[in-house]
Amino acid sequence: MRILFVGGEDSLPSDLIALVADMDDGWQVQRAADGTAATALIADAPQDVVVVAPSLPDMPVATLLGQIRTLRPETSRIAVFGGQPPARVLSLAHRFLPLPVGEAQLLEAIGSLEELRELLDNPALRERIGQIEKLPSPPQTYIALAHALEAEDDTSANDIAQLIAGDPAIAAKVLQLCNSAYFSAGRTITDLRSAVTRLGMATMRDLVLASEVFAHGTRSDLDRPAMQQRALVASQLARRMLPDSSAELGATAALLADIGLLLPGIRDERAAPDTQPADAPGHTEAGAYLLGLWGLPMPIIEAVAFQRDPARAGTRSFWVTGAVHVATALAASEPVREDYLQRTGVLEKLDGWRGHAERLLGLDETQHA
Structure with missing residues (x-):
């Protein structure tokens, strides 16, 4: 894998870059002191990952990121920042690392991108996603919330x-969702503290993630409220299907299962083939690739990628990918692969899961009656 660092010693010290170079014999590491040198290297040869410092001596960081997107859209773009990145950088970078850059954090970021490329070995998909003018940004409030709960x-x-x-916009959306029929049980929730107390940390984390993710995207032809409600149902179902140790992974993966539909030029795999562009990437792998660029855990990425064919997953047991397959199918009123459930020994649980899904969807129908 080819890795290019761009910037000076103040943010990307030589010993850190040397550590990356020594970590894996398959990693080819280069350094460019400024944007002009980086652009020349990128134009000359493909780069798999580019890590850009918070400032460059000759051009804005956003300018370089835009040039990388144009020259090598398949390249994964990581930006280093000490505070909140500018809006333009947020729309151009795939992932962000805070200053000072920690060794473990940098190696994890690069290693996970390599693992993502191995899981989804599809250069056309990487190029198509990389060409999108404005990718959805990683959900900053959700990430901050997850870090706070872990720390x-x-x-x-x-x-x-x-x-x-x-984030007032997210706060308003969260309160709106808290008062939907799924969560309020007829009781009005008027403030965020009451919402957290009543719903619990895990559910609140789901609501924040749903609020951020479905608020963004450039497509105007989508019924975002319906997508969001379906995602919340699938999330609750997946959490119910898994043991406590993996319930949160399943809930998050199910919530994000259709995120690929928010990207322009992506094929909806549930729609009739004759209504979709034949050469467009499918929304499951496109969504999984986006989540990989954001740095989400590999079990979530794999579950999103293989949700429609869980037998392709790396594990033979019923785990996160299996739960996401069942949850998203039931939430969308689609058939479940019962042969897969039979092989993984959980087919007898399907009727119970289906009944729970029908109760949740019944609440949805009551809400919109």
Whole structure:
């Protein structure tokens, strides 16, 4: 894998780059001091990953990222920043690393991108996604919330409410979802602290993620509220199907299963083939690739990629991919692969899962009656 670092010693020190170069014999590492040198290297030869410093001596970071997108759209673009990246950088970079760049964090980012390329070995998909003028940005409020919950055992409802309130648009959307028929049980929730207390941390994390993800995207032909409600149903179903140790992975994967539909030029794999562009990537692999660029865990990426054919997953047991397959199929009122469930020993649970899905979808129908 070819890796290019762009920037000076202040943010990308030589010993850090040397560490990356020594980590894997298959990693070919280069360094460019500025944007002009980087552009020349990128024009001369493909790069798999480019890591760009917070500032360059000769051009804005966004300018270089835009040139990389034009010259090598298949290249994964990582931006390093000490604070909130500018909006243009947010739309052009695939992933962000905070200053100072930690060794483990950098190696994990590069390693996960290599693993993503091995899982989805599709150069045409990488190029198509890389050419999109404005990719959905990683969900910043969700990421901050997840970090807060992982870092502090005693994180309070008030702490979580304050974090969500930092983005008023997301806060308003979360409150709207809290008062939907899925979660309110007829009781009005008027503030974020009450919402966290009543719904719990896990459900609140799902709502924040749904609010951020489905608010973005350039396509105007989608019924986003319907997609969001279907995703929330699938998320609840997947969480119910898995043990506590993997329930959150399944819930998040099911929530994000259709994220590929938000990208322009992507084929909806549920729609009739004659209504879709034949050469367009399918929404499952496109969504999985986007999530991989964001840095989500590999079980989530694999579950999204193989949701319609869970037998392709790396594990033979019923795990996250299997749960996402069943949950998304039931939420969309589609057939479930019962042969797969039979092979993995969970077919007898299908009737119970289907009944739970029907109860959730019945609530949805009542809400919109």
